[in-house]
Amino acid sequence: MDLLALADFNLVARYGGFGRAARATGRPKATLSRRVAELESSLELRLFERGARILKLTEEGRALYERTGTLLTELEQTAAVIASGGDRPRGRLRVSAPVFFSQTAMGKLAAGFALRYPEVRLEVTTEDRAVDMVEEGYDLVIRVNPDPDESLVGRIFLRDRLVVVASPGLARPADDIAVPAVVRGAGGQTTWKVTMPTGTSHIAVDPVLRLSSLLMVRDAVRAGLGAARLPVSLVSHHLAAGTLVHWGDVDAPEIALWTLYPSRRLLSARVSAFLDYLKQAFPMGTPDELAAYVGG
Template identity: 35%
Template sequence: MSKYEELEAFARTVEAGSFTAAAKQLGVAKSAVSRRIQDLEARLDTQLIVRTTRKLTLTDQGRAFFERARVLLCDWEETEAIVSQNQKSISGIIRISAPLSFGVSHLGPALIEFQQLHPAIHLDVDFTDRRVDLISEGIDVAIRIGHLPDSGLIARKIANIRTIAVASPDYISHHGMPQTPDDLKGLFELRYSLRNTHRWSYVSPDGVPGELEIPPKLSASNGEFLRDAAIAGMGVLLEPSFLLYDDIRAGKLVQILPEYSWDELGAYAVYPPIRHLSARIRAIVDHIAKHCGGQKPYWDDF
């Protein structure tokens, strides 16, 4: 057993909080992680982790060793990254988490292209709207949409995300085109249930902010389903433009109050703070950002 494997098993177990999670990150059996840490403790003649049925607790020696081990692992990754950059090739596993609808529709082509450009890379992609814990679940980079809360994660904005109000032509024909936000109060909302607030925030053409709440006709946790409900004429919908642009181009949906600015969001690549960002993580974040188009993403061309 190499000293590096022992060190890595120990650090990943501490970061992940369990042998099981560390084993998943490392791609080995739980027993292998436990054995590596036992061998490390035996070699050092020091107990680093106190094991109970419910949790793992570091000893004083374990805490001191973990801080140094984390620095050593970062230095090792930095050394590998320098060599990889010199060889102009990258390899290894990249674990990615991304929102379902945005990920499949807009990241999917970029990830496939990236894999083709870098055949030595193994992408492990989790498309989910669940907010994952990057460290405990061993995720290298996550794509998140919205307003990012303060956290210990590093974030890079990869695209602006506009939200727009829409309805079907038939719905507008029957109820009339709203001329002001107050006119929306007499209509029914198709509500995205995972949004942090049920109020619609906006800024008027002359720069005056405001907000309103519309009674829901239908609530769901999937934006594509709500888009289909809007096309069917069931109500008005406030969603990111990346979900709606094709149907606006096709005339299946029309914008409501397009001169108003609704809630502005962002798409971000987030990753744990480390002293050196590995070459493969930097490469895939750069690739995704280039694909999305930054300040003027391609899905806003309608």
């Protein structure tokens, strides 16, 4: 396979058209078109659907782009590193992280990483949706309990768990009496199953306030509005200070934060450095470490 033709195909796929790729890279449009046509001929596959105003990847074209785009990028970066005489982290690093982790810890993490690696241009996007790493150009994503994905590899770097908490002034009612509750988002359960050293019980709940942020939920609970299910890392300081009380651990799977990256790419120095930095920040990956990091 002609690597030059493959590289030109990836340019056109990345920029969404021959003209756009030519303007962005300074490559002649006619050359890009000829190279892509030669690649299609050698593979005996149509890689683009060509319309009057639109150029769209075929299914085969998309598969080829997803499998070769990151590899070509890594080859370019490896050549640049060798030419510069070192393998220290440098260049742009794009990370997608969930909202709660970003609000509580990512600012401090990003600043510390940028100070340690000034040649890396870190860009962090905050969102809870499952981004397409290849299509959207992310080097690494952080996700909570992600669904299995054969195209990605990763590791757990933090664990947390949910607890039911309330202000000291709110007495826990009997199991058949609903307690006012502050919940995140729409819907939700009408009862919470919790475990205590004495056993398992159920708490009937009446949602009196719905909020989109766990930080807002915590603050509403501290104000005495109701009980809530919250990550223990977010409330451990308040439990220790007595400004919140613990009604039990939520009977649910643990919260696991994963770092994920494409499995077919060589791991760049930037990604490796960021993974190592997370490991240093949370060596044991416990909720107490996250609470201490956020509160420190």
